[in-house]
Amino acid sequence: MRSYVAATIVVALCTALNWLLSMWLAPTNLAMVYLLGVVAVAAGYERGPAMACALLSVLTFDFLFVPPVLTLRIDDTQYIVTGLALLVAAVVISTLASRARAAQRAALLAQEEQLRNSLLASLSHDLRTPLAVIAGSASSLRDERSKLSQAEQDQLLDTLYEEAQQVSVTVSDLLEMTRLHAGRVELDRQWYPAEELVGAALERCRRQLSRHRMQTRLDPQLPLLHVDGVLIEKLLVNLIENAGKYVPADTLITIVGESVPGAVVIRVEDEGPGLPPGAEERVFDKFYRADREGAVTGSGLGLSICRAIAQMHGGSITAANRASGGTVFTLTLPAEPPPQTEPQ
């Protein structure tokens, strides 16, 4: 219904314009103005409103501008051609436009399909590989224990534990991503010192990062952040773990917190090998991995979860290579006026 109203408004606008132009232009040229209106409606709406717009245009044109004026009579046959041309243009353009819209929808569906396929491919890789390793290690321990040295047994046990953790991470990342993308997550915003969130994230990564050197440099003047603490902690954990995975042991990882006008910036900097050229944006794609060969494990979802969380907060996250070597991830969160606090 709204599209028909829009079509009528377009015809009214064209008529108003033509009424001004009719002092200078011959009626045939005024038909061009109606044609423009018909093209616009045909491109924007379905065929029905386009045809209505064309018919209404022809009638208005005939009634107001074709001599004898203020009748629907047409004395000059050339205006019949003009009217027909308007109708044909409406049909052709609305057909083309709806075809283009259908193609767009199909492309979107194909994109979703591709995403689903890569999700399945990634799932089967990310779950099957660790599960195969778990089953293999466990059966070795059960059936071959007498042939294995103590060191070999310990190694298998470590593998079992790590791979099981891996499956757990993959599954919870998938759930988290699904939850975030379903749009059902409501932010539980509270006021947090950045220091507390960074500290909590580091505590959760302590095991994985026991062989790295961690350093924090947070501006003591940082304002409180009005964020969902659980989600921002998750974001920071993902960033820190990501740095830990891609840099060699004993590399320095620094977390910097700074205040800039209107925003708080938290950066995770490492001194590792840096990102492959051109990957600065792609690292945030679902299932992107810098290391395809699989030496580095992960769900491939960690950074896309980071981006989803940052965007939910009205912030942003970017990746770059540092001039001095290594990677830097920059999280920018909008600063808000802090809450009132009374003195103690």
Next chain:
Amino acid sequence: MTSTAPLVLIVEDEPRMRRLLRLTLESNGMRCAEAATAREAMSRAQTQRPDLIIADLGLPDGDGLDVIRQTRRSSATPILVLSARSQESEKVAALDAGADDYVTKPFATGELLARLRAALRRALPRSPSNEPAVFAVRDLRVDLLQRRITLRGAETHLTPIEYRLLTTLIDKAGQVVTHAELLRAAWGPGKLDQQHYLRIYMAGLRRKLEEDPAQPVYLLTETGVGYRLIDE
């Protein structure tokens, strides 16, 4: 620990998880009882009088929260909840219902045992004579009678609110203390919705007690739930 091995009631509907927990606990010198449903859990809690209950919240015949509330009505037996990550509201609900602490699945055995020890220690009967007068962990020493705090031998001064927060955490050392409990302890019931007060004062406390407040060693944050003071 008491002279007899403590009895732990495992409330969990997954037989494999029950078996894992039993194996872990028994190899660490504890005795175990098992319950697969909420009803069974409540009757065993009555008849066997366990020293501690480990409860999964998802049970086939009812909410684990009901088990916690029921148990709390008649006893102070410490209750440890098994919970999944990213379900902070569920953890808070369990703690509000009377649970003492939680362990996030999947858990490492060391973490589970540390939580168990903290809960059992706190459940020991107290009297003025055995009330600990000094809390000491790593380089931190708090003399609760003289209200003296020393860090690596040097005395540190806290504001009254900081001291109330610290003693509330010491009272449950090793266990999580929710935002609501800490707010109530430090400011009374009037400011329960003002979590940022608590965060600002905790930040102040960390600045005095931690070498790097952004990498705390003593005062750990359980985001979305509360804080935990380490005890070992």
